[in-house]
Amino acid sequence: MTGFSLSDLEEIVAERARSGDASSWTAKLYQSGMERAAKKLGEEAVETVIAAVKGDAAGLVSESADLLYHWLVVLAVAGIPMAEVMAELERRTSQSGIAEKASRKNEG
Numbered sequence: 380m381t382g383f384s385l386s387d388l389e390e391i392v393a394e395r396a397r398s399g400d401a402s403s404w405t406a407k408l409y410q411s412g413m414e415r416a417a418k419k420l421g422e423e424a425v426e427t428v429i430a431a432v433k434g435d436a437a438g439l440v441s442e443s444a445d446l447l448y449h450w451l452v453v454l455a456v457a458g459i460p461m462a463e464v465m466a467e468l469e470r471r472t473s474q475s476g477i478a479e480k481a482s483r484k485n486e487g
């Protein structure tokens with residue numbers, strides 16, 4: 380199991396976006412704005428769906444990585460920290476009572 384997390388990638392994306400480095404895909408995509416970044420996200424989503432439907436496991440792993448990376452770029456362009464999305468996901472678990480059940484299970 381790798382220790383690499385989406386938070387690590389979010390930091391890399393923020394740093395590369397700020398760099399303005401001409402060799403950086405992240406910097407170029409960030410500078411091109413939301414329309415282009417969101418279009419790339421949509422393309423990667425479709426490619427992920429195609430890999431899933433084809434039963435292409437290696438493709439699904441690779442396209443999922445592209446999808447998550449481009450999702451983080453879109454969040455960066457929108458100025459939304461991933462923590463806001465995680466807070467929304469956490470709110471949903473507490474609404475459904477799953478978080479409480481999981482924490483009771485861990486205690487017991």
Ligand SMILES: N=c1c2ncn([C@@H]3O[C@H](COP(=O)(O)OP(=O)(O)OP(=O)(O)O)[C@@H](O)[C@H]3O)c2ncn1[C@@H]1O[C@H](COP(=O)(O)O)[C@@H](O)[C@H]1O
Binds near residue numbers: 402
């Ligand atoms: N995870 C990624 C990542 N995933 C995908 N990509 C890039 O996303 C781009 C678009 O992917 P596509 O498959 O659509 O490629 P394409 O068909 O050539 O693109 P288009 O012609 O459609 O625009 C490619 O250039 C990929 O290299 C990524 N670029 C960067 N990262 C991460 O960002 C870091 C910084 O990268 P730079 O910003 O390039 O320094 C890297 O170390 C990685 O951790």
